Amino acid sequence: MNQSNMIWPDKVTICEVGLRDGLQNEKIILSVEEKLELLDMVVASGIKVIEVGSFVHPKAIPQMADTEKVVQRMKRVDGVEYRALVPNLKGLERAHAAGLTKAKLTVSVSESHCINNFNQTPLEMMEGFIPCVEYAAKHNIKVSGALSSAWGCAFEGKIPVQQIEKIVREYLKLGITVLSLSDATGMGNPRQVYEIGKYMVETFPQIKWVLHFHNTRDMALSNILAGIQAGITTFDGAFGGLGGCPYIPGASGNIATEDVVHMLHEMGIDTGVDSLKAIATARTAQQMVDHQAESHVLKAGRCEDLTNERVRHQNNKS
């Protein structure tokens, strides 16, 4: 009989990236007040790792132009990690000036993607990270790294594991040991996630791995399940599943935080997140961006609510 031995960790960590990756493609630019309201709700739901924005050039992504103000005005709750995406030293300096102590660098593992978008190879881009880590060390800023297009690239298709590993080793040379493997185009599949994830966990036990999936082709929760089987227990999500790919109109965005939390709780895995509060955050975000969010439990409710409601309904009838 051909069966596997699936594993179930006691606890999984969710990083909320809705304020950055969720919002950055939205047409309606949210006010600082709205972003702070969402941030408060995220914190209140129990999430401990939050990406609050990005310090890219203000003209590049208008939705992120006010990240300074968000960071300056946000309440800081003890035990919560607030970080921002920074593309380069300039962005890191702005993040530091605004008072952030955590930052995430990012590079695409796809040569074509890098050259096409930035006119640099991934390794050339990463040379620019050297002054960043020096600056971060001097100012006591913790730095993590992202490998975008790790699960597939619209130019190159599947990325060979050697190509990912090369970038991982460069990050290690920089002393960065928290790394996320990112799938903005929703091309990753669970077999690939399991096989590459397992290889990475085995090869680099010193690295804390984070997986970032979009639900473009409905594979994100399966990819998270496969990531868990590979030994990874930290995953990104975005409230309401916001953040579609600009190339694919109507396609799903990031995996919805509340859908991840709901599935994990149904599986008996603790996330430390209040799922009803996560759903409430998604509902508020949906109102702010003014379109239907790509979230399942926001529409359908949690399993337990379905049962409770029916039982209540039955009791009322009898």
Add this chain to the structure above:
Amino acid sequence: MNQSNMIWPDKVTICEVGLRDGLQNEKIILSVEEKLELLDMVVASGIKVIEVGSFVHPKAIPQMADTEKVVQRMKRVDGVEYRALVPNLKGLERAHAAGLTKAKLTVSVSESHCINNFNQTPLEMMEGFIPCVEYAAKHNIKVSGALSSAWGCAFEGKIPVQQIEKIVREYLKLGITVLSLSDATGMGNPRQVYEIGKYMVETFPQIKWVLHFHNTRDMALSNILAGIQAGITTFDGAFGGLGGCPYIPGASGNIATEDVVHMLHEMGIDTGVDSLKAIATARTAQQMVDHQAESHVLKAGRCEDLTNERVRHQNNKS
């Protein structure tokens, strides 16, 4: 290091239930011609097991009232299994008269669900299956069985494995050895599917198991992945992900056949289905029911198409 050993079968079988479970809650009643057009497309896509309708009372589900005509008029391709859902002997007689040689019985494993809907316990309902299997044996009709609410019930919540096992043993007493575990409310989660699936596969090696999931809370593909890990390789799907739950307006329906096929192909698992033709079926069905289908690859396209398109676009630019 905590890692599992996931398994990947060479081949998975997809059963298309769109013509029955996909359509039965749709407001627009399709014509026999439209259903035959969809059926032809399903067959052309390479699917070999097709549920063409159900022989319930014509007034119970108006969309299924013409199942006789669909069965009488459909082309029969060698090697394709055409079956219908039958609730009782009367339905089986109608299926036989229309010329079908395969039928599926169904019972809810939830006592409350059965009593509430049919005023009978599951075992009382199954007594009515005895004349069905006698009739089927006499007329050379192959019978399979479904256990609905196996993964959760709006009245009872999670169903204990013992309760499922009791119904399985009753089916075995009737000589029925092809059984599907069905989740119409989308309450199943992958840990549960793996644990109960594994137990069932180990306990009943003589049974051929089929899993039927709805994507209400986005867990269907994860459940299929977990089912594969439990040793199960046959899954239902419905074109376009049609078939929402009438209790939950706007919620996703059956898992979309084309999303299942796409994920499995990306994982290197053969389904015998042409994914582009499966997407074409979903697109046609979407037009016929006249609302947006809950299908991901219908909107976003396959991974390989994204790559091909971008590469083509690049080549045109240069």
